[in-house]
Amino acid sequence: MEACERLQRIRSHVRLVPDFPSPGVLFRDISPLLKDPDAFKAAIELLETHLRATYPRIDYVAGLDARGFLFGPPLAQRLGIGFVPIRKKGKLPGPTESVSYALEYGQAELEIQSDAVEPGKKVVLVDDLLATGGTMHAACELMKRLKAEVLECLVVIELLSLKGAEKLQPFRCHSLLQYD
Numbered sequence: 038m039e040a041c042e043r044l045q046r047i048r049s050h051v052r053l054v055p056d057f058p059s060p061g062v063l064f065r066d067i068s069p070l071l072k073d074p075d076a077f078k079a080a081i082e083l084l085e086t087h088l089r090a091t092y093p094r095i096d097y098v099a100g101l102d103a104r105g106f107l108f109g110p111p112l113a114q115r116l117g118i119g120f121v122p123i124r125k126k127g128k129l130p131g132p133t134e135s136v137s138y139a140l141e142y143g144q145a146e147l148e149i150q151s152d153a154v155e156p157g158k159k160v161v162l163v164d165d166l167l168a169t170g171g172t173m174h175a176a177c178e179l180m181k182r183l184k185a186e187v188l189e190c191l192v193v194i195e196l197l198s199l200k201g202a203e204k205l206q207p208f209r210c211h212s213l214l215q216y217d
C-alpha cells in the first residue's frame with residue numbers, strides 16, 4: 038500500500054462523536070481503527086517509517102496513558118527498542134515524578150517512574166491525539182525532570198484549531214492526520 042493510500046485508510050477509520058465526553062467536544066474515536074487490522078497496521082507502519090527516516094538513534098518510545106499505550110508498544114517493538122509508560126496519577130509503584138495539567142475537557146496528573154529513562158537518553162513521546170497539547174506538554178516536563186532528551190512528540194491525529202503544536206514548542210511535533 039502507498040503512503041497516501043495508508044493515510045486514507047486510517048482517516049476512514051476515525052469516527053466522529055459529537056458532544057463526548059462533554060457538550061461541545063467533537064470526539065475523534067479511534068476504536069474503528071483498532072478494530073481493522075489493516076488500518077491499524079498502516080498506522081504503525083507510517084509512524085515507524087517516519088521515525089526511521091528522521092532519527093538515526095532513538096532509545097525509547099514513551100506512551101501516554103491510556104491511548105498512547107495502544108500505539109507505543111507495537112511501534113517500539115518494530116523499532117527494536119523499549120517502551121516506557123507515562124501513567125495517570127497513582128498507578129505506578131516506587132518513586133515517581135508527577136506533573137498536573139489541563140486538557141481539552143478536563144484536568145489530570147501524569148506520572149513516570151523516576152528511573153524509567155536514564156539521563157541523556159533520546160525519547161519519542163507517543164499518543165493517539167494532540168488537542169490543546171496539555172497532556173503532551175506535561176509528558177515533556179516529566180522527561181525534562183529525568184534529564185532525558187525529547188526528540189519529538191508523535192501522534193496519529195492532530196486537532197489544528199487547538200494549537201497544541203504551538204504549546205509544545207520548542208519540542209517538535211509530528212502527526213499522521215490533521216483536522217481543523
Ligand SMILES: O=P(O)(O)OC[C@H]1O[C@H](OP(=O)(O)OP(=O)(O)O)[C@H](O)[C@@H]1O
Pocket residue numbers: 101102103104105139140141142145164165166167168169170171172173201
Ligand atoms: O492535547 P490535550 O488537550 O491534552 O488532549 C489530548 C489527550 O486527551 C486524550 O486522553 P484522555 O485524557 O481523554 O485520556 P485517555 O487516553 O485515558 O482516554 C488523548 O488520548 C490525549 O492523551
Ligand SMILES: Nc1ncnc2[nH]cnc12
Pocket residue numbers: 062063064065066140141142166168169196
Ligand atoms: N476531540 C478529541 N477527540 C478524542 N480525544 C481527545 N482528547 C482531547 N480532545 C479529544
